[in-house]
Amino acid sequence: MDAAEALALLMSPEGRADPYPTYERLRAHGPVVQAGPVFYVVTGHDEADAILRDPGFGVMDDVLRDRFLPGWRNSPAVTSISRSMLRTNPPDHSRMRRLAAGAFTPRRIGAMRDVVTAQADDLVDTMVARAEGGEPVDFMADFAYPLPVGVICALLGVPAADRPLFRRWAADLTGVLEPEITADELAVADSGATELRDYFTDLVAARRHTPADDLTSALVRVHDAGDERLSGDELLANLVVLLVAGFETTTNLLGNGLAVLLEHPREAGALRDHPDLAPAYVDELLRFDSPVQLTTRVSGVDTRHGDVDVPAGAWALVLLGAANRDPRRYPEPERFDPWRAQLNPLSFGAGPHYCLGAALARLEAQVAFPLLLRRLPGLAPAGRPRRRTRLTLRGYDTLPVTIDTRAAAPHRGTPAGAAPATP
Template sequence: MTARGRQDPYPLYAALRAHGPVLHLGSQLIVTSYEQASAVLRDPRMLVADRDMLRRQLGPAYAARPSQALLTDSVLNTNPPDHRRMRQLVSGAFTPRRVAGLRAAIDAQAARLADRLDSGGPVDLIEEFAVPLPLAVICELLGVPESDRAWFRPVAVDFAGAVEYAASAETAKRADDAAAQLRDYLIGLVADRRRSPTDDLTSQLATAAASDSAALSGTELLGNLALLLLAGHETTTNLIGNGVAVLFDHPAAMARLRAAPDLAPAYVEEFLRFDAPVQVTSRVPATAMTVGDAAVDGSVEVTVLLGAANRDPERFAAADTFDPARSDNAPLSFGAGAHFCLGAALARLEAQIAFPLLLTRFPKLRPDGAPVRRDRLVLRGYAHLPVRAG
């Protein structure tokens, strides 16, 4: 996909969908329909690219990519039975009760960050609000000391390039440099928490590793902590930025949410559907099977275009229209099946807090300059979104 296409991929998605719900292109199967995407994501015969697959695909380059190596032993790149074991250990931080218990802390953090927008002049919503809010929340969960978070921030942003398809050389290098720094930092954090455990997820996972046969190995621990950092901030940053930009384009919808903040959950679901923060994922069949009318096997990579599935007119009426009042809204932006995003409930909560706060605190919130999208396909969001709050 060209740089222009990455800025607005939806016309391309529609063109692909016009050729059918799945397209078999050489060693790749492209899935564009909601029905087929959901089926692929939920099918236990569909595997993610694990360590062995990545080593075969990348060859000697695998060892030279710290970002790939760091994530390989996380739930993102692991299949059963290891995936189930890891997920059970990590999911304790994201139970409904634990997430609900974070509401007061998120409210307070969002309010503090909103103070920084109230300068009277133009500010970058991404820099001042959309990045630091979820990053502060995930750092709190992981137990990253507040004094380290200024360092953590650019490292986390660069590390997000690790999951990009066909990343540019510059993006890949920045992701690898960030991964090397992050790995060293996490090794120190884990060692510190084993000496002096606290009530955070790093302590829980690190201390379990010393006594529980089902606990994470050393590389699994580092990989999952790195993944939580990446997924815990990047998706929500994009959700907030994309959502605010959509509201700027739909002033009537913006006014409705400002007048009725309790509509926030429905708006967040429609933001997720209309301009998904995660656009693409992939699977590899464990055995010969069919996807739609296409025969596939382990030699074929199945690329699921989540952004296309969320705009499928067979599933969503007026799919290219932003409509937060639509019923039965179930976007695939957080995936589905065994690899459904662990932090989905937390991301939703942060967004449900952020949008009403921004709109009620700043009744005149408006764009103030040209927004800049990141040149990425998998993680779709803004690098800069200049606004004026007053």
Template sequence: MDVSEILTGLYSEQGRQNPYPFYTALHAHGPINAIPTRAEHSTVTAVAGGYDVVDRILRDPLWYKGFPPGWEEQEILRTFLTSMMFVNPPDHTRMRAVFASTFTPRRLGALEPVVVRIVEERLAAMAEAGADGTEVDFVADFAYPVPALVMAEFIGLPAADLAWYRQRVDWIDEYMDVAGKTPERLARANQAAEELRSFYRDLIAHRRRAPGADLISGLVEVLDAGEVELTEDELISNLIVLFNASFVTTVYMFSNGLPLLLAHPEVTAALPGDDALARGCVDEVLRMESPVHFLARSAPAAAELDGVPVERDDNVLLLIAAANRDPARFPDPDRFDPHRDGPPSLAFGVGLHFCLGSAVSKLEGRLALPRLFARFPRLAVTQPHTYSGSLFLRGIDKLFVTTGEAG
């Protein structure tokens, strides 16, 4: 297949369900390739799937995120583009400094017993729901509520609002996909952004009257004291994006990872009590089944990348999930190996826009997976599963299992 055929296949239903053969075919063409003008979805000039070139672009602070025309007119784009995940320096530097100061080792350490408590509660609920061999939806009963409840407690969201919140997250995620820019999806994403902004305004007002120990209370305190360079609107935009990015990727880390782990029973049997193995499993799941499959960056100047010319302001599509299976950096890249040596995966990005929530996500995986398999050593998937259909955030939304416990 040539590059045009590979990209067309990648955007097909077959590619969305299993993009990895297309990534393998792309690797055969080199680490980066110009996109032919005839290619479908050719809004970018080049596509990069090689680990080194993707890593190099993400680490270069001069490569920037381009703003689409007319972004000021759409609530969802205004939210995105006033958050640190999407803005460029110096605004990015200013915003990130505020939030980076809250993701401290001390705060992360305090979160560990919260994660353990929530995991144990969800395992007990799974055991009850799965009694006598009854099927359980692993996503609905574990993969979604664990990170949602953890982030809700960490940030300061009322747990009772999570079901309402999830629908708005889904509308935003639908719009984020490469095929999501339809008028209907844009309207839903705008509605979600408007409703979430109103939700956070009310929550911030409540925290001003009755502060707690959560992230929002701490941020409101320093904001009102004039100690940070952040407006309340920017605070709200960052809270919306931070919650979405931090918990959806963790949901998919769990749901994408479970079938992968269950295919290696020698690993799941050894996981309980082995913290080093748990860390290795989290890293390898994120490498092999990255929740985020692509990012885009714009060139700050004309350049040549591994022989491919790009002009100033050209957009380059960075295939994170392809880079994480680059055979030049990961020998036998389609093999699951929790003891693998080599560079870190790019699942959470790298450089300026490295995901702040990655430490929370990895903490949840490290603490949850050994407890999951200690509680349910005979856990089994019972039905074929499909992926979300999105190539931006790709994951399993329903995964039916039996816990293997006797009635």
């Protein structure tokens, strides 16, 4: 199978369901392989890391969108993403990123541990209450989504009552991040983008009238200062992206990670007994089944990577999920091994576009997995989970589990025998 055929397989329903065998077909052609006239696929860890850090590569700009996506300005989904830090290059990217970075400093993230722990404990209480009748519960709906959405909404100042709205809107919008999208899928993404933009238009107006101690109020103040640091379109676009990116990746990390731990009871038991191992476990879970599988870059100059000449104007499909299983860096990469000495997975990217919320996502997972294993020792899979039909954002739609409510440990600070919180 040549590289172009393997790439076509990767984009198929079969390839999306389990991309890892196809990554190996592509890797057989080299860490960087040409798969089209100006299209290159990157599977090597070091090569992916170098390209993501190379200032000669950037994300698609308006000129390229006009060339390859005629009519994109009529798409709410594409325009929303394109005006955010996610799809802009320096200096605009650097300017917008600096404005939001204050909410994600190590000190502020570290101070959130107790809040994340309390929310996770409450969600476990709810799962136990739902399982009292012996029926399975959906881990994605009852824990993996509400934990990160609650955390990012608190940072943004989104009222708790509004949080259930965002799962569908975000799922619709993120279709535009896929490497291929049909007209029908784009229409769905446009609908999600419109709903999200309308919501944040109202929230911005509310925070302008009544400021609060949240990131939305801070960005509104920057915009209203009138010094051109943040335009109106950029304000709304970045609020949308901060919300969506703030929970989509972490939701998938929690779902993918729990599925792996349930398949590896020995390793799960070690984490239950030694929660201080959580940072290494989370990095290995990120490597083993990354919640973000790919990103794209465009070369602005003639360059060379992986012994392959890449001309200016070429597209690079950087397969993060493949790079995380490069055997040159990770011996036996198909084996889940939280005791690996060298990790540095590329799941959050690298270089200027390294995920702004990576430390927050890691914190949530480092809290969640030991807590789940400690409080729910009888946690087990129940039936067949359903994967999302996406490649860029890899995760589950549903992940049913059973809970042995008799073995469930009480909430810390809750007297033994006290009733858990009701849903």
